[in-house]
Amino acid sequence: MPGFHGHQVVRNVHGEMDHVSPHFGFTRHGHHPVHLRTSDYHKADSPYQRFNKRLAIAVTARVGTITCAYAFSLLALLSFPAVITQAFHLHVFPSWLIATGLIALVAWTAQTYIQLVLLSVILVGQDVTARASDARAAKAFEDTERILALLEAMKSAHPEAD
Numbered sequence: 001m002p003g004f005h006g007h008q009v010v011r012n013v014h015g016e017m018d019h020v021s022p023h024f025g026f027t028r029h030g031h032h033p034v035h036l037r038t039s040d041y042h043k044a045d046s047p048y049q050r051f052n053k054r055l056a057i058a059v060t061a062r063v064g065t066i067t068c069a070y071a072f073s074l075l076a077l078l079s080f081p082a083v084i085t086q087a088f089h090l091h092v093f094p095s096w097l098i099a100t101g102l103i104a105l106v107a108w109t110a111q112t113y114i115q116l117v118l119l120s121v122i123l124v125g126q127d128v129t130a131r132a133s134d135a136r137a138a139k140a141f142e143d144t145e146r147i148l149a150l151l152e153a154m155k156s157a158h159p160e161a162d
Helices: 047-063 066-077 080-088 100-157
Strands: 008-011 017-020
Touching: 047 066, 047 100, 066 100
Parallel strands: none
Antiparallel strands: 008 017
């Protein structure tokens, strides 16, 4: 549930309300909390939103791996024997590997499921991670400005140190 000033209110294992404070505080104007975990930037007001948050972040993290790239490559290569058989009239592959049903399944999986469904899930996950990154960058910039202001104040207080 939304809490005060960007704090999240969650229920702990006992069903009691807990406030999750931003790990790094807020940006200068207090508009954006700066959390340690990326998942804290996505709404979690309802079980539906909590599920969406976890799923989007998990899918985005796993699809961005080389293991997933290998799996997608294998999926794409499943239809390659059928293409070779049709293009060059070679009949060296087993019939199950060039079957129309397998080719249709590969095409549906790659073109329909992966491109349409996975794309939207990845976009949500990237949105969450981008908001987290933006808030951390804003906080780091503000901290740097504060340090520079302190150094300038120290320098003007002690001009003989030049």
